Amino acid sequence: MPDRELNIALERESEIPLYRQLITQIRAQINGGDLPAGTRLPASRALATELGLSRISVVNAYNELRAAGYLSAHAGRGTFVARERDAPEARQQLPPAPATRQRASSIREMMRLARKKSLIDFSGGAPPSDFFPVRYLQDAINQVIERDGADALAYEAPEGYPPLRGAVRDYVRVIGINCRVEDVLITGGAQQAIDLVLQSLMRDGDTLLTADPTYLGIIDIAEARRVHIHGIPIDEDGIRIDALENAIDQLRPRLIYVMPSYQNPTGHLMPLHRRRQLVRLAARHRIPILEDEVYREFRYDGDELPPLKALDESGVVIHTNAFTKVLLPGIRIGYLVADGPYYQRLARVKQAADISTPGLNQRAIHLLLERGVLAKQLERNRLELRRRRVAALAAAQRYLPAGSQWKAPGGGLFLWVELPAVGPSAAETFIAAIARDVAFAIGALFYTGEGGRQAMRLNFGIHKPETIEEGFRRIGAVHAALVADYGDVQRRAVL
Amino acid sequence: MPDRELNIALERESEIPLYRQLITQIRAQINGGDLPAGTRLPASRALATELGLSRISVVNAYNELRAAGYLSAHAGRGTFVARERDAPEARQQLPPAPATRQRASSIREMMRLARKKSLIDFSGGAPPSDFFPVRYLQDAINQVIERDGADALAYEAPEGYPPLRGAVRDYVRVIGINCRVEDVLITGGAQQAIDLVLQSLMRDGDTLLTADPTYLGIIDIAEARRVHIHGIPIDEDGIRIDALENAIDQLRPRLIYVMPSYQNPTGHLMPLHRRRQLVRLAARHRIPILEDEVYREFRYDGDELPPLKALDESGVVIHTNAFTKVLLPGIRIGYLVADGPYYQRLARVKQAADISTPGLNQRAIHLLLERGVLAKQLERNRLELRRRRVAALAAAQRYLPAGSQWKAPGGGLFLWVELPAVGPSAAETFIAAIARDVAFAIGALFYTGEGGRQAMRLNFGIHKPETIEEGFRRIGAVHAALVADYGDVQRRAVL
Numbered sequence: 001m002p003d004r005e006l007n008i009a010l011e012r013e014s015e016i017p018l019y020r021q022l023i024t025q026i027r028a029q030i031n032g033g034d035l036p037a038g039t040r041l042p043a044s045r046a047l048a049t050e051l052g053l054s055r056i057s058v059v060n061a062y063n064e065l066r067a068a069g070y071l072s073a074h075a076g077r078g079t080f081v082a083r084e085r086d087a088p089e090a091r092q093q094l095p096p097a098p099a100t101r102q103r104a105s106s107i108r109e110m111m112r113l114a115r116k117k118s119l120i121d122f123s124g125g126a127p128p129s130d131f132f133p134v135r136y137l138q139d140a141i142n143q144v145i146e147r148d149g150a151d152a153l154a155y156e157a158p159e160g161y162p163p164l165r166g167a168v169r170d171y172v173r174v175i176g177i178n179c180r181v182e183d184v185l186i187t188g189g190a191q192q193a194i195d196l197v198l199q200s201l202m203r204d205g206d207t208l209l210t211a212d213p214t215y216l217g218i219i220d221i222a223e224a225r226r227v228h229i230h231g232i233p234i235d236e237d238g239i240r241i242d243a244l245e246n247a248i249d250q251l252r253p254r255l256i257y258v259m260p261s262y263q264n265p266t267g268h269l270m271p272l273h274r275r276r277q278l279v280r281l282a283a284r285h286r287i288p289i290l291e292d293e294v295y296r297e298f299r300y301d302g303d304e305l306p307p308l309k310a311l312d313e314s315g316v317v318i319h320t321n322a323f324t325k326v327l328l329p330g331i332r333i334g335y336l337v338a339d340g341p342y343y344q345r346l347a348r349v350k351q352a353a354d355i356s357t358p359g360l361n362q363r364a365i366h367l368l369l370e371r372g373v374l375a376k377q378l379e380r381n382r383l384e385l386r387r388r389r390v391a392a393l394a395a396a397q398r399y400l401p402a403g404s405q406w407k408a409p410g411g412g413l414f415l416w417v418e419l420p421a422v423g424p425s426a427a428e429t430f431i432a433a434i435a436r437d438v439a440f441a442i443g444a445l446f447y448t449g450e451g452g453r454q455a456m457r458l459n460f461g462i463h464k465p466e467t468i469e470e471g472f473r474r475i476g477a478v479h480a481a482l483v484a485d486y487g488d489v490q491r492r493a494v495l
Numbered sequence: 496m497p498d499r500e501l502n503i504a505l506e507r508e509s510e511i512p513l514y515r516q517l518i519t520q521i522r523a524q525i526n527g528g529d530l531p532a533g534t535r536l537p538a539s540r541a542l543a544t545e546l547g548l549s550r551i552s553v554v555n556a557y558n559e560l561r562a563a564g565y566l567s568a569h570a571g572r573g574t575f576v577a578r579e580r581d582a583p584e585a586r587q588q589l590p591p592a593p594a595t596r597q598r599a600s601s602i603r604e605m606m607r608l609a610r611k612k613s614l615i616d617f618s619g620g621a622p623p624s625d626f627f628p629v630r631y632l633q634d635a636i637n638q639v640i641e642r643d644g645a646d647a648l649a650y651e652a653p654e655g656y657p658p659l660r661g662a663v664r665d666y667v668r669v670i671g672i673n674c675r676v677e678d679v680l681i682t683g684g685a686q687q688a689i690d691l692v693l694q695s696l697m698r699d700g701d702t703l704l705t706a707d708p709t710y711l712g713i714i715d716i717a718e719a720r721r722v723h724i725h726g727i728p729i730d731e732d733g734i735r736i737d738a739l740e741n742a743i744d745q746l747r748p749r750l751i752y753v754m755p756s757y758q759n760p761t762g763h764l765m766p767l768h769r770r771r772q773l774v775r776l777a778a779r780h781r782i783p784i785l786e787d788e789v790y791r792e793f794r795y796d797g798d799e800l801p802p803l804k805a806l807d808e809s810g811v812v813i814h815t816n817a818f819t820k821v822l823l824p825g826i827r828i829g830y831l832v833a834d835g836p837y838y839q840r841l842a843r844v845k846q847a848a849d850i851s852t853p854g855l856n857q858r859a860i861h862l863l864l865e866r867g868v869l870a871k872q873l874e875r876n877r878l879e880l881r882r883r884r885v886a887a888l889a890a891a892q893r894y895l896p897a898g899s900q901w902k903a904p905g906g907g908l909f910l911w912v913e914l915p916a917v918g919p920s921a922a923e924t925f926i927a928a929i930a931r932d933v934a935f936a937i938g939a940l941f942y943t944g945e946g947g948r949q950a951m952r953l954n955f956g957i958h959k960p961e962t963i964e965e966g967f968r969r970i971g972a973v974h975a976a977l978v979a980d981y982g983d984v985q986r987r988a989v990l
Contacts, residue, residue, distance in 0.1 A: 074835045129645040137648065138640045145633045150624040153632065153825040188683065192849040203721065204699040217847070224847035226698065330648040330854040340569050352712070352719035353848070354687040359825040361853055 006035070006042060008051060019057035019431065023064055030070050030081055037083030041071065044079075056434050060427075119434075120471035122458040123441040125216075125264065127325050127413065129462075131381050133373055137328060140367040144360060156359030158351035160186025160335070164366040168335050171369070175296075176310030177319060179337050185346055188357050190294045190322035190334040195221050196353065197290050197318055197336070198255065200345040202227050207253040211239040213446035213455070215264045215292065218257050231448035236407075238263065238270035241277045248285050255288055260308055262295035262412030265446045265457040269410050272305055283314040288342065293321045294334075297378050298461075299411040300386045315339035323365050327377060333357065333365045385413070391465035392458065392472070399469075399476035401483075413461035416443070419454040424482040426456045429475070432482055438474040501530070501537060503546060514552035514926065518559055525565050525576055532578030536566065539574075551929050555922075614929075615966035617953040618936040620711075620759065621824055622908065624957075626876050628868055632823060635862040639855060651854030653846035655681025655830070659861040663830050666864070670791075671805030672814060674832050680841055683852050685789045685817035685829040690716050691848065692785045692813055692831070693750065695840045697722050702748040706734040708941035708950070710759045710787065713752050726943035731902075733758065733765035736772045743780050750783055755803055757790035757907025760941045760952040764905050767800055778809040783837065788816045789829075792873050793956075794906040795881045810834035818860050822872060828852065828860045880908070886960035887953065887967070894964075894971035896978075908956035911938070914949040919977040921951045924970070927977055933969040 007029065010021050029035045042050070044058040051058075062079055065071040072082040144152050159165065165184040172179060187193040194217065202208065204226045210218055212231025222229035230251055232243045239258055247253065258278065260270040270278075282289045291308040309319035322334030338346055350356075368374060392415050393408055400406075403420035419426060426442045433439060443455025460468055502524065505516050524530045537545070539553040546553075557574055560566040567577040639647050654660065660679040667674060682688040689712065697703065699721045705713055707726025717724035725746055727738045734753055742748065753773070755765040765773075777784045786803040804814035817829030833841055845851075863869060887910050888903055895901075898915035914921060921937045928934060938950025955963050 077835060126650055129649050132645040132648045134640060134645055134648060138637065141636055142633065145629060150627040150629055153627045153629060153823045154624050155621055155824045188849040188853075191847075195848050199719065217850070220843070221847040224694065224844045328648045329650045330851075332849065332851070332853045340572065348715070349719045352686075352716040353690050354683040354827065355712070356825075356827075358683075358827045358853060358856055361856070 006047070008047075010051060010053075018051075018053055019061045022051070022053070022058065022061040026061070026065060027070055035081050037081050039081040041079045041081070054431070054435050056431055060431060118437045119439055120437060120463065120467055120474065121439045122460065122463070122471060123439045124459055124462060125413075125441075126329050126459075127381075127461060128384075131377070131384070132328055133368070133377055136368060136371075136373045137331070137364060140364040140371075140373075141360065144363040144367060148363065152360045152363055154359065156356040156362060158356050159347050160184065160357065161359055161362040161366060164333075164362045164369075165335075167366055167369045168337075172307075172309075172319065172321075172337055175304070176306045177337060178310075183337050183339065183343055185336045185338070185343065185350060186357050186362055187320075187322075187334045187336060187350065188354065189324045189329075189332040190292060190320050191217050191221075192332075192353070192357075193320040193322070193334045193336045194218060194257070194290065194292065195225075196346050196349050197288075197320075197342075198222070198225050198227060199353075200342065200349045201288060202254045206255075207251045208255050208257060209244065209247055209251070209253045210257040210448065211259075211263065212448050213265055213443065213452055214257070214448065215259060216446055219446075219448060229448045231451075234266070234268065236268070237274040238268050239274075239278065241274070241281060244278075245281060248281075248287060253287060255290060256282060257290045257292065258308075259292045259295065261293055261305065262298060262409060262414075264295065264412070265414055265441065265443070266416040267407070267409030267412045267414050269302065269305070275305065275308055276311055279308050279311045279317060283312070283316045286316065288316055288318060290318045290320065293319065294325045295412040296321065298325070298382070298385060298413060300382060300389060300409075302410045309337060315342075318342055323374070327365070327368065327374060331361050331365060333361055385461050388460050388463065388465060388468060389415075391468045392460035395469045395472035399472040401476060401479045413459050415458040415460050417456050417458060418443075419456065419479070421454060423454075424479060425453050427453075429456070429479050429482060433475055433478045436474050436478050438471050438478070440475065501542070503542075505546060505548075513546075513548055514556045517546070517548070517553065517556040521556070521560060522565055530576050532576050534576040536574045536576070549926070549930050551926055555926060613932045614934055615932060615958065615962055615969065616934045617955065617958070617966060618934045619954055619957060620908075620936075621954075622819075622876075622956060626872070626879070627823055628863070628872055631863060631866075631868045632826070632859060635859040635866075635868075636855065639858040639862060643858065647855045647858055649854065651851040651857060653851050654842050655679065655852065656854055656857035656861060659828075659857045659864075660830075662861055662864045663832075667802075667804075667814065667816075667832055670799070671801045672832060673805075678832050678834065678838055680831040680833070680838065680845060681852050681857055682815075682817075682829045682831060682845065683849065684819045684824075684827040685787060685815050686712055686716075687827075687848070687852075688815040688817070688829045688831045689713060689752070689785065689787065690720075691841050691844050692783075692815075692837075693717070693720050693722060694848075695837065695844045696783060697749045701750075702746045703750050703752060704739065704742055704746070704748045705752040705943065706754075706758065707943050708760055708938065708947055709752070709943065710754060711941055714941075714943060724943045726946075729761070729763065731763070732769040733763050734769075734773065736769070736776060739773075740776060743776075743782060748782060750785060751777060752785045752787065753803075754787045754790070756788055756800070757793060757904060757909075759790065759907070760909055760936065760938070760950075761911040762902070762904030762907045762909050764797065764800070770800065770803055771806055774803050774806045774812060778807070778811045781811065784812045786812055786814055788814065789819070790907040791816065793877070793880060793908060795877060795884060795904075797905045804832060810837075813837055818869070822860070822863065822869060826856050826860060828856055880956050883955050883958065883960060883963060884910075886963045887955035890964045890967035894967040896971060896974045908954050910953045910955050912951050912953060913938075914951065914974070916949060918949075919974060920948050922948075924951070924974050924977060928970055928973045931969050931973050933966050933973070935970065 008022060008025050010018050044062060045055055048055040048058045062071060066073060069082055071079050073079045164186055165181045168184045169179055169181050198221055207228040207230055208222055209230050209232055211234050214231060219229060230247060232239050232247055260275055262269055289308060293307050307319055309317040319337040336346060396406060400417060401420055405418040406415055430442050441457040443452035443457060446452060503517060503520050505513050539550055539557060543550040543553045557566060561568060564577055566574050568574045659681055660676045663679045664674055664676050693716055702723045702725055703717055704725050704727055706729050709726060714724060725742060727734050727742055755770060757764055784803060788802050802814055804812040814832040831841060891901060895912060896915055900913040901910055925937050936952040938947035938952060941947060
């Protein structure tokens with residue numbers, strides 16, 4: 001089918017954002033038959049140039065239209081007007097994609113577009129790369145190869161390199177988890193740990209409960225695994241127990257996923273009494289809890305709290321953590337601690353998933369642990385991150401729009417900000433912010449359903465104080481400009 | 496419940512193998528009520544010592560009784576007489592385990608027990624560790640860290656390190672696969688690649704077709720993913736097209752998995768005409784084929800054949816290979832080549848599974864490829880493996896039982912041997928062989944259902960010629976001793 005011409009006429013003086021106008025006009029032309037099914041649309045870059053828009057505006061418009069079923073995209077071939085009955089053959093073989101799929105691909109696209117040097121990027125979830133103990137790791141790898149030779153490069157045992165399992169056992173004992181080496185399973189980061197738990201405990205169509213908002217990765221996993229994910233509202237202590245119990249009664253979930261310490265994205269710390277309530281509730285209903293403690297070690301003030309697994313007397317809690325956040329994300333070493341019946345199944349699924357986690361990486365991390373590099377790292381990281389948090393809170397106070405709300409996080413990497421309820425949404429602000437070389441994560445991405453329209457997540461941990469200040473200043477300026485441009489914001493049709 | 500005494504009286508002069516007697520007597524005591532539900536059985540090591548048996552005999556007896564539902568095992572707590580209604584709480588939460596689960600855990604147990612220094616072990620699937628380019632890898636890692644610093648240790652792009660994707664594109668083009676960088680997905684070895692394909696294309700309860708016998712890993716994955724696996728008989732050209740077409744009509748499978756080159760376990764090479772038939776059949780029925788070419792580069796004689804993906808005009812073939820067999824298994828780098836609609840879903844599932852494959856490992860492999868280390872390795876490996884194959888064929892001729900059958904493999908690591916139809920099974924021979932410090936893989940493990948009772952897989956690639964000769968000599972002696980011990984083998988009750 002030959003390409004048709006798109007006829008787009010943007011009103012630059014309008015109160016309606018340009019990319020919204022683009023959506024409306026493309027939709028009208030599809031509905032009106034001017035763009036029949038199968039028509040290829042211009043590449044986002046070409047259309048952006050033609051219309052004098054930023055590329056992200058066009059990408060967002062295409063994404064929304066895809067999510068609404070107007071368009072379909074084929075990697076490398078382009079974006080087309082969707083046709084339901086005439087889908088490519090191979091595609092018909094695939095199980096239908098769940099409604100949330102658009103979310104994950106949008107954020108991926110968004111993050112890809114955001115990769116340019118001049119950008120001050122608060123959107124990522126990674127720890128600051130200037131903290132990575134690069135030389136220590138290099139030394140450790142060399143010593144492992146000298147010491148172990150080819151053994152370091154052969155298949156490792158599926159459950160993990162035994163000395164590393166022992167080191168993890170020792171490590172979690174300090175925080176109150178009394179386990180044996182046989183209860184420790186080494187994984188490819190916490191992400192694989194979470195994925196293995198879902199695969200072990202859940203079937204297609206089962207229900208998973210989590211907080212709302214929650215870690216984006218669990219939303220991705222639930223989608224990939226065809227599992228229903230249901231978000232429970234939070235209060236200032238974390239996931240709400242009353243709402244959770246209702247959901248347990250009504251939805252009969254197979255698993256509860258929580259991040260008790262410095263939750264991603266909100267930075268909340270679940271206090272001890274809520275931790276106890278949560279474990280008791282799960283034990284009473286015999287629903288396993290997966291606790292993800294990857295931010296636990298990023299603690300800036302307050303007492304250290306026991307993980308849920310330390311409060312667990314009935315073996316209902318599965319604990320995961322990783323050396324990705326505190327040491328080296330790209331090395332991809334994490335672990336699970338689980339009791340017997342869960343453990344056996346997890347180990348089987350792990351072996352099926354990838355035989356084993358790379359042995360060289362495991363041995364190098366083990367050496368770093370043994371030498372106390374992790375402990376030293378943590379101390380250094382905490383000091384520096386505490387400084388960055390101070391800078392972020394001061395910059396937020398000074399630059400973020402009046403009426404924005406946030407809570408000083410006691411740990412973790414993130415500041416979670418609610419923009420004023422009346423005014424540009426976080427997504428609108430994001431699109432404008434990219435043009436001014438600053439980015440953050442749009443809050444709505446972290447919700448399992450609706451919500452988070454005005455929220456944004458700012459990773460302050462990855463920037464130096466002066467960069468944080470400049471970045472927050474830009475966000476404030478972008479937001480103010482949006483409010484000024486649009487005139488009477490209350491009258492507008494918003495995203 | 497206090498431990499009860501087991502009363503076992505073995506008849507050492509009997510024709511019935513000792514571990515079979517053990518099974519029969521334990522089963523009788525459970526059925527007779529002497530061993531009530533919940534009774535803990537002695538640890539396998541203790542019972543073996545008490546009865547003067549090898550530990551593997553006791554483990555095999557326990558495994559069979561577990562498979563038959565008489566016993567249940569709890570990691571670290573021991574083996575118990577099973578009780579259906581009184582299972583541990585947490586266990587009730589788990590989806591029921593499929594019938595094949597016993598297979599995977601038995602082989603794991605078997606392989607674990609087999610790990611002792613004096614053993615001549617032909618059972619593994621790994622390439623010989625004396626081939627690993629340890630120093631080259633060490634140099635490559637150091638240079639990557641010097642060159643890329645912290646970037647090498649940060650999160651890598653989910654689809655893979657872009658230069659490595661480019662190198663894979665170049666690599667597969669040489670064997671006739673015309674693809675783009677965007678069609679290449681880097682994975683944690685071929686095992687993860689296979690697992691991602693199953694997860695992307697199949698739901699719980701869907702059917703997967705494969706050859707019978709087949710790669711043990713796909714049986715593991717199918718079990719972990721709750722997918723039905725159905726084995727199609729093979730002839731000398733590989734998977735039988737007539738039987739495959741029947742199965743497609745009757746079972747409506749979602750995926751076909753094959754290993755066209757030097758199949759694991761049989762070593763068969765699928766000739767060109769069968770490759771074409773297979774691709775045509777799949778295209779006609781629009782069933783995707785996953786081709787696993789991990790042994791492709793271990794070619795000793797004959798022409799190089801195109802992979803299925805090179806014959807694929809309709810985008811129905813997904814191609815996987817890895818650098819694990821030819822270079823470094825423990826580094827865990829593999830890849831998938833797939834067309835657009837499959838690719839998008841695979842990339843999403845990959846990101847959910849573990850965010851990304853470790854970047855340092857990808858970059859090091861990329862450097863090794865760029866420097867031609869892989870090409871040099873292949874040449875060296877082929878020369879040496881060809882020598883080992885000659886040694887294996889000569890030793891088989893000289894030492895294996897008269898009436899055994901095998902075919903000289905044109906490539907790969909394995910010799911697939913059928914023991915005489917009348918006589919000890921491969922499993923019986925295995926148990927006796929362990930005591931004589933030699934091991935092989937029991938053929939029945941590679942079958943999706945029944946079959947392979949007399950078959951064994953011998954990895955000749957991991958041993959030097961003199962060790963191959965000594966190992967085969969021991970197997971021949973063990974088998975001869977079994978035949979002699981048992982007297983009239985045709986009268987026996989066999990495994």
